[in-house]
Amino acid sequence: MDTSRELNKFEKIAERKREFAARRPNEQLLDFGVAEPRHDPSPKIIDELVRASRLPAVARYAENGDERLPAAASHYLRQVFRVACPETQIVHSMGIKAALGIMAVALLRPGDVVLSTIPCYPTMITFAGYLGAEVYGLPISDENSFIPHLEHIPQSILKRSKILSLNYPNSPTGASADLQFFLRAARLCDEHQICLVHDAAYGPLTYGCDPISVLQVPEAMHCAIELHSASKIFDAPGLRCGFVAGAQEYVNLYAIAKTNVDSGQYLPIQYAAAYGFEHPELIASIKSRYERRLRLLGETLERSEIRFHEPRGGMFIYARSPSAVKVSNTWREMRNGLAFSEFLIEEFGVCVVPWDEAGSYVRFSATFDHPGLSEQSVCAELESRLSQCDFKYSD
């Protein structure tokens, strides 16, 4: 993936938002572009942060942390995913983004290959570029139900591959993987000495299926690490805390590289995140918020005749860009998701994020937050704006 194009995409959206605000100052922008939880974390997590910051000696370098977060993480993996992962195979992170960068630095050298689904969260790919490694893209689209065909990867690529980078529940597609897929992925990685890096940012946020972890596959404990975070599941993206768990060899590599990158997350922050992982029941209300919002958004898009994939996890609806839109009695061709997203914001003040790497799509985020408007009112307003168009799909 061209990350400069990625940046460009977000800059373009920001520019279109500014233009809309300048052109129509009295009209509210409906923002389904933001991918960040806009609710505050549980007061209990904050109380723990405050309490811990008054403890003696907590402002010292934390390095790879003490035993509390690994113990909490081990409890969380057992409770939520039925995974038995010893505390010795867990190290804290300053969020998944930081952990992805550290794993890239630990494992990639010029000429190595990263296998990554396309589209994807971009950090691993960006680091591959910094480090002179190549990316072998595994396109995910409705043709493969958003699960990559691992059996199509050439042997010559597998020989040079150091990392297989996956993320399920997946952003932006909303797909969930199943254990058979994780088993195939783990076997492939085991056979070719590839580190399977699984980004579980949305791990417990599954709908209509149980949360699954790659670490449920016994083979994965030799070749995989899973990255978890407090950001999405505890409404705490600014806390910058999570953990890396799994194969001892790779957790050790991560821990060593990490000590050269940072000197550990502030212990009170680790304890606040640990409080969350010790109390996975806090996730239930957050999960039901996204489930309800995704249902509402889905019903709205369905009535508006915009095609999309029912999300099985995460907090997004991945909607297909129509090939043409009729507005004011004129059909306008939509070249791709970018063109459709620009049209939506310019004409109707509806902000979504385009994803054109494997088909023409846009992403609606269920994190929308419009002060003074209920979830129902936001969706009703979206429906009223979309009702001014007809959408045409070429297939």
Ligand SMILES: Cc1ncc(COP(=O)(O)O)c(C=O)c1O
């Ligand atoms: C798939 C995915 N991975 C990782 C992250 C970042 O997680 P963290 O806040 O733990 O760095 C995000 C945030 O948007 C994400 O969507």
